[in-house]
Amino acid sequence: MASLSEETKKNLTSQLVKLGDMLGDGLQHEPGGKWISREYNKICRALGLTPARPRANNSQLINEHMAKRITEVVCRECSGHLKQTRSGSMRAKCEACGAVFRLLTVSRRKKGRTS
Ligand SMILES: [Zn+2]
Known part of the structure; x- marks a missing residue:
């Protein structure tokens, strides 16, 4: 796992939280909302996390x-x-x-x- 700078981690984490909220609201099921879950999984992987099951x-x-x-x-x-x-x-x-x-x-x- 390549190590990320603290700042990158912080940015990614705050993005993850935002995307997580959107997923919680079910926005990924809206037309054109697929990028949300895609982006969420991408950031999870970048941070070395396993994508959580959608809340x-x-x-x-x-x-x-x-x-x-x-x-x-x-x-x-x-x-x-x-x-x-x-x-x-x-x-x-x-x-x-x-x-x-x-x-x-x-x-x-x-x-x-x-x-
Ligand atoms: Zn009672």
Whole structure:
């Protein structure tokens, strides 16, 4: 791996953050937006990073799991209805008492704990 100057690294990193935000917004799916994911992967490689899975896809997966979990689980404190705290979050908040519960555990080290 060729070493980059600190300044180049800084520039690339800030570009990466910007592109990551755009990917998070799904702009790469817009007409003419393909350059975003292309550029993102290019910068990742330049920095010696593995391109991350697009965040949007990951959130979508979590949201799908969460949508199912909140129909199965109720608040442990008051049996109230739970609602996902925000998109992409694995936690849900009780609408009645405000208690927060983690409903999903996604870990790459421990398998088989997500259901
Ligand atoms: Zn509750």
